Amino acid sequence: MSGVNEKKVAALEAVKYVKSGMKVGLGTGSTAFYMIQAIGEMVKNGLNIKAVATSVETEKLAKSLGIEIITLAEAKRLDITIDGADEVNEEFQLIKGGGGALLREKIVAHNTDLNIIIADSSKRVSRLGKFKLPIETIPFATQLIISELEAMNLEPIQRLKGDQVYRTDENNDIIDVNIWNCDEPLSDLEQCLKAIPGIVETGLFLTTTNVVIVAEGEKAVSRKR
Numbered sequence: 001m002s003g004v005n006e007k008k009v010a011a012l013e014a015v016k017y018v019k020s021g022m023k024v025g026l027g028t029g030s031t032a033f034y035m036i037q038a039i040g041e042m043v044k045n046g047l048n049i050k051a052v053a054t055s056v057e058t059e060k061l062a063k064s065l066g067i068e069i070i071t072l073a074e075a076k077r078l079d080i081t082i083d084g085a086d087e088v089n090e091e092f093q094l095i096k097g098g099g100g101a102l103l104r105e106k107i108v109a110h111n112t113d114l115n116i117i118i119a120d121s122s123k124r125v126s127r128l129g130k131f132k133l134p135i136e137t138i139p140f141a142t143q144l145i146i147s148e149l150e151a152m153n154l155e156p157i158q159r160l161k162g163d164q165v166y167r168t169d170e171n172n173d174i175i176d177v178n179i180w181n182c183d184e185p186l187s188d189l190e191q192c193l194k195a196i197p198g199i200v201e202t203g204l205f206l207t208t209t210n211v212v213i214v215a216e217g218e219k220a221v222s223r224k225r
């Protein structure tokens with residue numbers, strides 16, 4: 001399996017779903033990178049799509065490849081979104097936000113008919129939570145939210161970029177928490193976190209995913225919900 005780029009294998013399988021006339025959500029991250037590159041090639045060869053980007057980084061890349069970017073308001077609804085994940089379980093549930101784009105990614109996923117997640121085999125897990133769950137917070141509230149999350153035994157750590165506070169495209173903070181020891185159902189945890197004022201979004205994507213494509217070496221294995 002060495003030498004096989006599983007991220008690219010999954011991405012190339014996913015772009016087969018993209019057809020002319022579609023409005024397409026473009027994810028963020030190193031796996032999404034291969035999907036955007038492949039769509040860029042397809043556009044050069046005549047594919048006619050409009051796309052919504054889930055981050056500034058993705059928007060720049062897509063534009064550099066000649067992909068037409070529109071706003072979500074202009075798109076209103078997307079036919080398909082292809083995005084990566086930090087973890088995916090057998091129930092099509094995800095942890096996302098390692099790349100910090102979880103807020104736009106969740107908004108885009110919510111407004112999409114068919115959400116496809118692409119991943120290398122290391123992302124497939126039987127239980128979510130080895131990867132720290134990113135939570136996006138309003139800077140005004142971040143320190144108090146950290147105290148609240150500490151009281152919930154979630155071991156919060158504010159994300160940094162070098163020695164500076166990490167800021168999202170929306171100018172918010174990210175707190176990474178440890179949910180591995182949480183016994184409650186993920187949907188309850190999500191509800192509980194979203195009830196704290198100042199938490200804008202969490203990286204738990206529990207219901208939006210329709211198709212998961214995981215590469216196992218050179219083979220792309222698709223599962224549909």
Ligand SMILES: O=C(CO)[C@H](O)[C@H](O)COP(=O)(O)O
Binds near residue numbers: 031084101
């Ligand atoms: O959620 C994300 C960005 O916010 C990414 O999809 C996730 O972090 C996976 O990234 P990569 O493909 O680089 O491993």
